Amino acid sequence: MEPQNEEQKLARELARAQKVVDKQYAWHVENEYDWITLEVVKEYRQKVELLGEDVSDTGIRRKLRIELQRKYGLLEIEAINILNGYNVSAYLAKYERIKNKIPLVKIREQQKAQNDSDNNSESDA
Numbered sequence: 642m643e644p645q646n647e648e649q650k651l652a653r654e655l656a657r658a659q660k661v662v663d664k665q666y667a668w669h670v671e672n673e674y675d676w677i678t679l680e681v682v683k684e685y686r687q688k689v690e691l692l693g694e695d696v697s698d699t700g701i702r703r704k705l706r707i708e709l710q711r712k713y714g715l716l717e718i719e720a721i722n723i724l725n726g727y728n729v730s731a732y733l734a735k736y737e738r739i740k741n742k743i744p745l746v747k748i749r750e751q752q753k754a755q756n757d758s759d760n761n762s763e764s765d766a
Contacts, residue, residue: 702724715732
């Protein structure tokens, strides 16, 4: 059995990743979730700021967390973190990627190619 070349490995990995992101997209759409946006995050963060310093998942904060989960299809930890202002850009990027059906492996490859290009530019200087 011949060793697989890198292009074949990447093509299979990309195909698997595409299936995963397509499944995530379908689940999101089938459950009629809205897509989370920066504007939505700002709205919920403003609501939380009015509640004060308590970060426990109780009362109105809990209701807001559940609302985020039910309306936008977020995981519990994602909703909690958004309310607390943690990892917001990562969650927005995740759901934007799913919305556009872009596999994570494709983004990694683009970043790797960019880094390689940047490194080559530096060595040429």
